[in-house]
Amino acid sequence: MTTYTPMMQQYLAIKSEYEDAFLFYRLGDFYELFFDDAIKASQILEITLTGRDAGTKERIPMCGVPFHSAQGYIETLISKGYKVAICEQTEDPKKAKGVVKREVVQLITPGTIMEGKTIDGKSNHFIACAENLTPNSFAFAYLDVSTGEANTSIVEGGTKTLLQQLIAFNIRELVVTEQLQMLLAEQAGQLGIVLSLETEEMPEEKSAEYINNLPNELKGVGKTLLQYVERTQMRSLTHIQPFTYTETKELLRIDTNSKRNLELLESIRGGDQKGTLLWLLDETVTAMGGRKLKQWLHQPLATRSVIENRLAIVTDLLDEFFVRNELRELLKKVYDLERLAGRVAFGNVGGRDLAQLRESLRQVPAIKAQLIDSGKSTLANLGEKINECADIEELLSKAISDHPPISIKEGDVIREGYNGNLDELRFASRNGKDWIAQLEQKEREVTGIKNLKIGYNRVFGYYIEITKSQIANADLSRYERKQTLANAERYITEELKEKEAIILNAEEQSLALEYDLFVELRERLKAYIPRVQALASEISELDVYMSFAVVSEKYRFVKPTFHEGRALKIIGGRHPVVEKMLNKQMYVPNDCVLPDNQNMMLITGPNMSGKSTYMRQVALIVVLAQMGCYVPADEAVLPITDQIFTRIGAADDLVAGQSTFMVEMLESQHAITNATANSLLLFDEIGRGTSTYDGMALAQSMMEFIHDHIGANTLFSTHYHELTSLEEELERLQNVHVSATEKDGKVVFLHKVRQGAADKSYGVHVAQLAEMPEAIIERARVLLEEFESKSGEAETAAAEPVEDALQLSFFEEEENVGVAEPSLTGAEQEVLERLQKMNIMGTSPIQAINVLYELQQALLSKK
Numbered sequence: 001m002t003t004y005t006p007m008m009q010q011y012l013a014i015k016s017e018y019e020d021a022f023l024f025y026r027l028g029d030f031y032e033l034f035f036d037d038a039i040k041a042s043q044i045l046e047i048t049l050t051g052r053d054a055g056t057k058e059r060i061p062m063c064g065v066p067f068h069s070a071q072g073y074i075e076t077l078i079s080k081g082y083k084v085a086i087c088e089q090t091e092d093p094k095k096a097k098g099v100v101k102r103e104v105v106q107l108i109t110p111g112t113i114m115e116g117k118t119i120d121g122k123s124n125h126f127i128a129c130a131e132n133l134t135p136n137s138f139a140f141a142y143l144d145v146s147t148g149e150a151n152t153s154i155v156e157g158g159t160k161t162l163l164q165q166l167i168a169f170n171i172r173e174l175v176v177t178e179q180l181q182m183l184l185a186e187q188a189g190q191l192g193i194v195l196s197l198e199t200e201e202m203p204e205e206k207s208a209e210y211i212n213n214l215p216n217e218l219k220g221v222g223k224t225l226l227q228y229v230e231r232t233q234m235r236s237l238t239h240i241q242p243f244t245y246t247e248t249k250e251l252l253r254i255d256t257n258s259k260r261n262l263e264l265l266e267s268i269r270g271g272d273q274k275g276t277l278l279w280l281l282d283e284t285v286t287a288m289g290g291r292k293l294k295q296w297l298h299q300p301l302a303t304r305s306v307i308e309n310r311l312a313i314v315t316d317l318l319d320e321f322f323v324r325n326e327l328r329e330l331l332k333k334v335y336d337l338e339r340l341a342g343r344v345a346f347g348n349v350g351g352r353d354l355a356q357l358r359e360s361l362r363q364v365p366a367i368k369a370q371l372i373d374s375g376k377s378t379l380a381n382l383g384e385k386i387n388e389c390a391d392i393e394e395l396l397s398k399a400i401s402d403h404p405p406i407s408i409k410e411g412d413v414i415r416e417g418y419n420g421n422l423d424e425l426r427f428a429s430r431n432g433k434d435w436i437a438q439l440e441q442k443e444r445e446v447t448g449i450k451n452l453k454i455g456y457n458r459v460f461g462y463y464i465e466i467t468k469s470q471i472a473n474a475d476l477s478r479y480e481r482k483q484t485l486a487n488a489e490r491y492i493t494e495e496l497k498e499k500e501a502i503i504l505n506a507e508e509q510s511l512a513l514e515y516d517l518f519v520e521l522r523e524r525l526k527a528y529i530p531r532v533q534a535l536a537s538e539i540s541e542l543d544v545y546m547s548f549a550v551v552s553e554k555y556r557f558v559k560p561t562f563h564e565g566r567a568l569k570i571i572g573g574r575h576p577v578v579e580k581m582l583n584k585q586m587y588v589p590n591d592c593v594l595p596d597n598q599n600m601m602l603i604t605g606p607n608m609s610g611k612s613t614y615m616r617q618v619a620l621i622v623v624l625a626q627m628g629c630y631v632p633a634d635e636a637v638l639p640i641t642d643q644i645f646t647r648i649g650a651a652d653d654l655v656a657g658q659s660t661f662m663v664e665m666l667e668s669q670h671a672i673t674n675a676t677a678n679s680l681l682l683f684d685e686i687g688r689g690t691s692t693y694d695g696m697a698l699a700q701s702m703m704e705f706i707h708d709h710i711g712a713n714t715l716f717s718t719h720y721h722e723l724t725s726l727e728e729e730l731e732r733l734q735n736v737h738v739s740a741t742e743k744d745g746k747v748v749f750l751h752k753v754r755q756g757a758a759d760k761s762y763g764v765h766v767a768q769l770a771e772m773p774e775a776i777i778e779r780a781r782v783l784l785e786e787f788e789s790k791s792g793e794a795e796t797a798a799a800e801p802v803e804d805a806l807q808l809s810f811f812e813e814e815e816n817v818g819v820a821e822p823s824l825t826g827a828e829q830e831v832l833e834r835l836q837k838m839n840i841m842g843t844s845p846i847q848a849i850n851v852l853y854e855l856q857q858a859l860l861s862k863k
C-alpha cells in the first residue's frame, strides 16, 4: 500500500472534491500542481515538469507557478476552457501543528472569472444556466459575476436556439443537468462552451430575495445558477442583484440569426465590430454605458409609452447643447461603478479602486445639478432620481489618501487624520527618518567625510557607508563594521541600531494597522453596494441617452413618431452604417411607404443595385426607433413592431453546419410560423439556393401565404422577374425596383427605389464591372438575347396559382430543349403528375435518384 506524506494526503483529499479543475495548491510563495494536473498544466502553460518526494517509492510529477504571477497562468487555463481551484493556507504556518490547514477559497471557471485580458470593459461577462421546460423550450438565466447583473428569459426553439443564444451573448459557461449535458456536449464542445453540472440545493430562504420577482417556471434556473456561483466563489456575493424578467410582449423580439443578418452587434464577416450598428451607435464614455447600450440593442422595446419616454429624453439632450457637453465631460470621469461594486462585494477591492470610486462619486452632484438645472422636465426627472451617495464619497474622502498605491501592503492608502493610532505610528516612523537624515549630516561633520551616507537594505537594516578611499583618513572607532563592498565599507553604531528598531517597529505596526483599517472599511462599504449599483444604473442609462443624442446629431437623424396602426412610412431613409462606410460617394436616400392595405413590397433590380441594403435599412430604422433613438431618415412614422424576421444573405450556420438552402428554408419556416400581423419580415432572394422553378414556386407560395394568413409588413426581393406580375393577384402587394441605367454599354447604379417592376437584368454588366474576360461577357450577351426572345410566355406564368405555374414551367423548359411533343402521351402525363406531387423537401438524395430512375423507366418502357 502506498502511504503518502501527511501533506500529500491533505492534497489528495482536497483534490478529490475538485476532479474537474486544476488544483493550485499553495506552498509558500508558489502554487504547486501534482500528478496528472502537473503533467497537463506543464504542457499547456509551457512550464517545467519536476518531481517531488511524497512518501512513496517514486517521486510524483509536480510543477508550479509563483504566487505573484499566477494570474496570467490562471487566465491561460481559463481561456482554454479549464477550471482552476485556488487552494490557500488558511492558518499561520508558524502557529500550525503538523500540516498547515488549507482550503479551496475560490473555483475560477470560464463564466466566473472576473479579471484579466479576457474581460472587456464594455462587454458583460455572463455565466448562464438552462433547464428544459418542455422538450422544445428552456428556462434560461444569466448572470455577470463582475457587475452583479442577473436576468432570465424563456428560450423557445430547441437546443439550436439555446446555443445561438449563448453565442449571441458570448457566454462561455453553461450550468446544466446531467441529461442536458449529454445532449449538448458535442456542439458545445465545438463552440468552446464549457458545460458545468448543477450543484447541491441551496436553502430556500437564501435564494428567495433573488428570485421572488420571477414567474414560477423561471425560479428554478435562477436558484440553480445562484447556487453554482456561490459554490464556486465561496463567499456571499452581496452585489448580485435580484433576477429580472421582462415579458416578451414588452420587447421587440429579433432572433439570433436576424440579429446577425442585420449586423446589430456583430458583423456577418465576423471579426471586430466595425460595420455593425453597435459600432455606429457607441459614443458612450463609460464602460457601464457601453454595456447598457449593448443590452438595449439586444432588446429594443415594444411598449410605445416607454419608447416615447426615451425619445423625449434624447430630444431634450439634443436641445441642450451646453448641458450635453458638460455632462459628457463629467461622465468621462466616472469609472466602472458596477465592477467596482463587484470588487467590494468580492473582497478584492484595492486602494486604487476605492480612489476611483471616490473620483466617480465626486462627479455625481454636478451631473445631478446639470440635469435638474437644464430646465427640461425629462432631464430634471432623471436628475431627481439620482442618489448622490454623498455619505459614501465623504467616507472615502476621509479614509483614502489622494493617490493610493495598488497594493495595501505598500502603505499610504489610509489618509492622515482618519485614525489617531495610525497617525502616531506614522509620526514615529517619519520622525525617526528625519532623525536619520540629521544623523547623516552630523556624522559627515564629525568625520569630515563629505560623501558619507546612510542607507537602508532589508538584510542589514540602516548602515553608514564610507568609500574605501576615505577610510584611512577618518577616526572610525565608534563604528562597528557590518559589510564590505568592492569600494566601500558599511558600518553601524549603537545609536543607529536603537533608532532603527523604533522606526521599523513603528513602520511594521503602522502597515498592519493600515491593513486592518482597510479591511474594516471594505466591510463597511458592503452595506452601500445596492446604492452604488442603483447609481451605476442611472449613470449608464444617461450615458446611452447621451450617445443617442451624439449619434443623432452627428448623422442627421430625425425623431420617429409612432401610431397604433400597422402602416409604415419612411421618407428619405438611409442605411446608417453603409452611409458611414461610403467613401465620399453620396448615399442615396430612399422612401419606404407601406400603407395598411398595401404592406407587402416586392423589390426587383439588378444585382449590386442595393436591394438588400434597402431592406436592411428599413429594419435598422425600426430597431433604432424602438430602442428610443432617432433614425436616419427625413421622416419616419412607424407602427410598434413586435418581431423582426429576416432571411438575408448566405450567413453560414455556426451551430448546425447545414446547407445554405436548408438554412434558408429553416429561417423562412421560423419566420412564417412565428410572425404576426405586427411583425416585419425581410425576405431577400428567397429560393435562390435551389433550381429556378423550384425556387420561384417556393417564393410565390410563401408570398401568397404571408399575404393571406399573416398580414405582416413584408419586404421581398427577388431576381425572378416573373414574380412581379403577382401584383395583380395579391391586392396588398406593390412592386418597386432599384433603378440602374446603362451608360456607354456599362451599368450605372442609381440606388434609387422606384415604383413598379424592374425590366431588365444587369447581371452581365455587373460581370463586366468585375472584369470578367471579354469573351465571356460577349458570349453572355448573345445568350441573354436568345433566352429573352424565347421566354416571352413565361412572363404570364407566375401570376397563376403555384400548381399551374409549375406545370407551365415544365412545358416551357421541355420546349426550350426541344423534347416535348405538342400533346403528351399517357406515360408522360403520369410522370409529370408524379413529379408535381413529389415532396422535394422530404426526399433524400438517394430517394430522389430512385424516383428519377423509376420515372425514366416509365418513359422508356412506354415508348
Ligand SMILES: Nc1ncnc2c1ncn2[C@@H]1O[C@H](COP(=O)(O)OP(=O)(O)OP(=O)(O)O)[C@@H](O)[C@H]1O
Residues within 6 Å of the ligand: 578, 586, 587, 588, 589, 590, 605, 606, 607, 608, 609, 610, 611, 612, 613, 614, 751, 752
Ligand atoms: N442607397 C444607396 N446609396 C449608395 N450606395 C448604395 C445604396 N445602396 C447600396 N449601395 C451600395 O451598393 C452596394 C450593393 O448593395 P446591396 O448589397 O444592397 O445590393 P443587392 O442589390 O442586394 O445585391 P445582390 O443582389 O448582389 O445581393 C452596397 O455595398 C453599397 O456600397
